[in-house]
Amino acid sequence: MPMLDSFLVDHVKMPAPGVRVAKKVKTPKGDIITVYDLRFAKPNKEIISDKAMHTLEHLFAGYMRDNMPSYEIIDISPMGCRTGFYMSVIGEPKDEEVVNAFKKSMQDILNTNDIPEANVYQCGSCYMHSLEAAKEVAKNILSKDIVIIDNDSLTLDPQKIPNVCDVKSEEVKVLG
Numbered sequence: 001m002p003m004l005d006s007f008l009v010d011h012v013k014m015p016a017p018g019v020r021v022a023k024k025v026k027t028p029k030g031d032i033i034t035v036y037d038l039r040f041a042k043p044n045k046e047i048i049s050d051k052a053m054h055t056l057e058h059l060f061a062g063y064m065r066d067n068m069p070s071y072e073i074i075d076i077s078p079m080g081c082r083t084g085f086y087m088s089v090i091g092e093p094k095d096e097e098v099v100n101a102f103k104k105s106m107q108d109i110l111n112t113n114d115i116p117e118a119n120v121y122q123c124g125s126c127y128m129h130s131l132e133a134a135k136e137v138a139k140n141i142l143s144k145d146i147v148i149i150d151n152d153s154l155t156l157d158p159q160k161i162p163n164v165c166d167v168k169s170e171e172v173k174v175l176g
Contacts, residue, residue, distance in 0.1 A: 009154045011043035017141045020149035039084040044167045048082045052133035052176025063105035095148045106138040133176030
């Protein structure tokens with residue numbers, strides 16, 4: 001099985017909140033697709049609660065599109081590890097543009113009163129939401145600087161990594 005790009009990044013050194021260009025892909029027609037790692041929580045130290053993550057998924061994708069109107073955002077998807085989202089964009093936004101849209105989107109979440117599409121027709125788990133928890137995560141992010149993450153500082157050699165997890169789940173802070 002091939003080694004995925006996200007597993008070649010040192011999650012011990014990963015700062016949060018942060019913005020990182022995960023990769024760039026050139027399409028056959030020459031378009032550039034930039035994939036961003038939008039890190040909300042420090043890996044293995046913090047995790048976003050299920051309900052907060054689901055509500056953020058409903059809100060964040062729309063607000064990022066609103067706050068980056070010059071770009072076509074293909075997708076914004078939650079990470080399985082519940083520490084952030086991946087965002088795929090046609091083009092090459094400046095990192096600062098993404099950071100500013102990230103901040104603005106967190107502020108928009110704080111000003112939100114309803115969760116869009118949280119009904120049985122548009123959502124497969126409409127019972128699994130918490131606007132309050134999503135707002136807690138947004139407050140947490142806005143209380144810190146969102147950094148631009150340098151990939152070179154996170155490079156891993158997978159041949160030198162033991163396949164061991166010594167993280168105790170009860171020591172991981174749940175956000176939201």
